[in-house]
Amino acid sequence: MxxxxxxxxxxxxxxxxxxxxxxxxxxxxxxxxxxxxxxxxxxxxxxxxxxxxxxxxxxxxxxxxxxxxxxxxxxxxxQSEVSYENRLPEFVVTEDGGAAPVDDALLTESVGLxxxxxxxxxxxxxxxxxxxxxxxxxxxxxxxxxxxxxxxxxxxxxxxxxxxxxxxHRPADEPQQQRAVVDAFLTAARSGDFEGLLRLLDPEVTWRAHTAHGVVVKLGAAEVAGRARLGAHTAVTARRALVNGEAGIVVWGANGKLVGVMACTVADGRIVDILTVNDPARLASATPPPG
CATH class of the missing domain: 1.20.140.160 (PhyR, sigma-like (SL) domain)
Structure with a gap:
């Protein structure tokens, strides 16, 4: 043959x-x-x-x-008409705790958002x-x-x-350490614990939010903690996820519609960078785990 x-x-x-x-x-x-x-x-x-x-x-x-x-x-x-400072790369959202598909694991390994x-x-x-x-x-x-x-x-x-x-950009902690810090951050945000949030945030943390109206940037632990605390009493459901291989959070509204994706970079036991996507057009390109 x-x-x-x-x-x-x-x-x-x-x-x-x-x-x-x-x-x-x-x-x-x-x-x-x-x-x-x-x-x-x-x-x-x-x-x-x-x-x-x-x-x-x-x-x-x-x-x-x-x-x-x-x-x-x-x-x-x-050809771009928008600033590269505000451009958001394509992001990959996978379920946290389950094995990611091989090709997604290859893409997301060591390349956080x-x-x-x-x-x-x-x-x-x-x-x-x-x-x-x-x-x-x-x-x-x-x-x-x-x-x-x-x-x-x-x-x-x-x-x-x-x-x-x-x-x-600072090198991220190990995945288990990242998850522990982000879980604690989510708990503190849900309860409106301002002091708890401050302990989890690097003093020079940056929060960059991509919204339907543009990019909003918050700098410093106090300002970021204040923003995080605003969601304490909103009718949303938040769950852990992996965003480009790093610990993150996905959020659904009361109607079950995806309303936000959060990617967190954790270094030395504190969150040093938060990137959130609330723009419906950008969210449409993501495939998050089921709510």
Whole structure:
């Protein structure tokens, strides 16, 4: 019986790389659909190549996906009419306590929503250098070939991106620690316990709310605690969830309609960043666990 033909072998080799390529593209683009499009475009380009002339398929595909993502980011920036400071990446909501689907777990591992928001503030070349080197350990020399920069210039891009990320985003605690803090926050908010909320919030916490009327930002523990306490007596149902792999909360109204999603970043035992989505148009793109 004849074995698989060259096309089948190439397709199988590509499928082995697909998960990693989608993870790279998702971190670059902040959108599952755009990431899938970028990887599909890489496949189309691969199909037009002489596969025998490709030394390292993994390296070749990473290079191609990287270039596609940079082009997509540049095009997005050129066409965008809204500030990138206020752009919200696509978010993934999964049930907390149950096993997430494999593909969602791949996408959300170590890429919380707050980090995606920070990554969106980087220039395309900075983002590529940071994502490929710091998240996927791609050598600077290879990254430089993708963006047409020297190795030293690429190192500088990654260093600049790293400083921006570190200045606005702190590494999150372990999932169990995150959940304990967010559960305590939810309990304190439900009871209107202002002092309890203050103990759970970093003094410089930021709360960014995406509403139907724009983005509202609250800074500092006292202001954030005051906002959280406002929901103490509202007729809503709140339940734990995972938002891009980090501890979060989903909220339903009395009519059973989804009214909000909250993502929390916990570092050193306190909440340092809260991002909420209350805009119905944005919520429509999420698929939360059942209420």
């Amino acid at each position: 004849a074995g698989p033909g060259p096309d089948e072998v190439l397709a199988g080799a590509f499928e082995e790389q697909r998960g990693r390529l989608v993870a790279v593209a998702y971190r670059m683009l902040g959108s599952r659909a755009d990431a899938e499009d970028a990887v599909q475009e890489a496949w189309l380009r691969l199909a037009r190549q002489d596969a025998a002339a490709i030394g390292s398929l993994a390296g070749w595909l990473t290079t191609v996906v990287g270039r596609i993502c940079v082009d997509m980011l540049r095009s997005r920036r050129a 707050a980090l995606l928001v920070v990554l969106d503030t980087l220039r395309p070349a900075e983002r590529l250098a940071f994502v490929l080197h710091d998240m996927f350990a791609v050598p600077f020399a290879e990254i430089g070939q993708i963006i047409g920069r020297s190795t030293d210039a690429t190192k500088m891009l990654a260093s600049r991106a790293r400083r921006k990320v570190q200045n606005t």
